[in-house]
Amino acid sequence: MGSWNAVIDVSNVCWSPYLPPLGQRAPVWERLAIVMAAWLEQHGDDARFELVADDSLERVLGPDTRYFLDLKRTGEIRSVSVADGEILRLAAEGGLHVITRDHYTDYRAAHRWIERSPERFHAWDTGVDGTVRLAPLGIRTRSAQDVSQAREVKVLRWSAKLDARNQxxxxxxxxxxxxxxxxxxxAAQWQGQLLAWPRISxxxxxxxxxxxxxxxxxxxxxALHEVVVADLESQAEIMRFPLEVDCPVIVGRGAAVKGIDLAMYTNGERSAIDTVSRQHLMMRLTSAGDANWRLSALDLNSTNGTTVERWTGSDFGQARPVPADTETYLGTRDRLILGDAVLLRLSGKRYLAEPTTMQNEQPKRVIPPGETAVVRRPPLSAG
Ligand SMILES: [Zn+2]
Structure with missing residues (x-):
């Protein structure tokens, strides 16, 4: 009893062309009822469901949005900005099955149980006779590199609808x-230029x-890097933003931020950013000679403070406070923690550090902390 309770990836279901009306690549609300009925048929009427959808589903359902909103009002469905993390959290905590066609490759590191429990993932398909059935999704073990790459690509798509592999x-x-x-x-907060990634039409x-x-x-x-902002506890990414040389970015919470307003990306539902001050931290890349730059952080007198964890080469060192009055220089792998709750780190993406197509441009690097001298690389021979 209760062993067939499941969490349903509602957006994934509604968008699936493998459910009637077959082949239609647009969200169809009716598909949710079809999948639920098929599950109950296979596993018994006493199975219960948790329904989780992406917020964006509400805006693309057309006239059926009202059914979605009815369920939301009664608490029978929950929607979050990115449903995957919530689905996996519910499944992990409740020991639930997961109904989805998503292999969650980008979540394998945060949710190691996925690969240990492939039998808990179920995908739908529609037979030639039109019958919908649930069958094992076929979760396979992925390499750490696959997982990392999937995260990079997916987060960029999610946050900006941009694909880094597309020219x-x-x-x-x-x-x-x-x-x-x-x-x-x-736009008014963005100091004359967009500080977040653009979206694509x-x-x-x-x-x-x-x-x-x-x-x-x-x-x-x-020259620029990309900063990843994540929930410290769940490691779920909140957003990413570009950090460009000589364009300092302030990170905070609320409409008054002249910079990145994290509240815009957490949809008001998450408490992770509650300890982040209105104007919490400034990050900056400054030029340090022709071929180098420095990454630094300055706490803006935040209420709950900022700490830095230095990468020692094999692990992160003990958290140390980032002072409010002086800039703290950072290495590329050091990470910052805002108000004990939000993590900031540089993304490992390389192509973003090569900003132009100038052929003779020198390779650049961030100066590690503790290294005071400005390091210049010898010029490459042209041609
Ligand atoms: Zn605008």
Whole structure:
């Protein structure tokens, strides 16, 4: 009894072309009922469901949105900005089965139980006779590299609808943008240029992640890195933003931030950012000679403080406070913790550190902490 209780990846179900109406690549609300009925048919009427959807589903269901909202009102469905993390959390805590066609490759590191319990994952399919059946999804063990790569690609797609492997998209990532919409609340916070990643329209144009209007290109970016912001406890990513040389970025919470407002990305439901101050931290990449730069952080007198954990080569050292009055220099693998709850680190993505196509550009690196002298690399011989 109760052993067939399951959490359903509702967005994945509704979008699936493997459910009637077969082949239709648009969300269909009815598909949820079909999958639930098939599960009960196979595993007994006493099975119970947890329903989790992405917030975005609500906006794409058309007239059926009302059914979604009815369930949301009664608490029978929950929606979050990215459902995967919530689905896996519920499954892990409740020992539930998972109904999905997603292999969650990008979550394998955070949820090691996935590979230990492949029998708990079930995918749907529709037979030639039109009968929908649930069968083992076929979770297989993935290498750490596969997992890491899946995370990078998926997070970029999620946060920006941009694909780093796509040439046109890469050009968008390497361009500096401005939102021309004077009534765009976030544009006003962005100091004349967009600090977050742009989104991409169905036509392939760069659009404002906030108001969705077309952006104005300001030219190529300088050398840049990408900062990953995650929930410290669950390791779930909250967002990513580009950090460009000589363009300091403030991270905080709330509309008054002249910078990255984390509240925009947590949908008001998460408490992870509650301990983050309005203006919490400034991050900066400064040029330190022709071929080098420095990464630094400055706590902006935040209420709950910032700590840094230095990468020792094999592990992270003990957390030490980041002072509010002086800039703290960081190594590429050090990580910052805001208010004991939010983690900031550089992403390992390499292509973003090569900002232009200038052929003779020197390879660049971040100066490790403790290294005071500015290191210049010898120029490469041209040609
Ligand atoms: Zn805008």
């Amino acid at each position: 046109a998209h890469r050009k968008i990532l390497q361009t500096r943008w401005r939102c021309p919409n004077v009534s765009c609340r976030q 169905p036509e392939g144009a760069a659009i404002c992640p906030s108001c969705r209007r077309p952006l104005v290109a300001l030219g190529p970016r300088s």
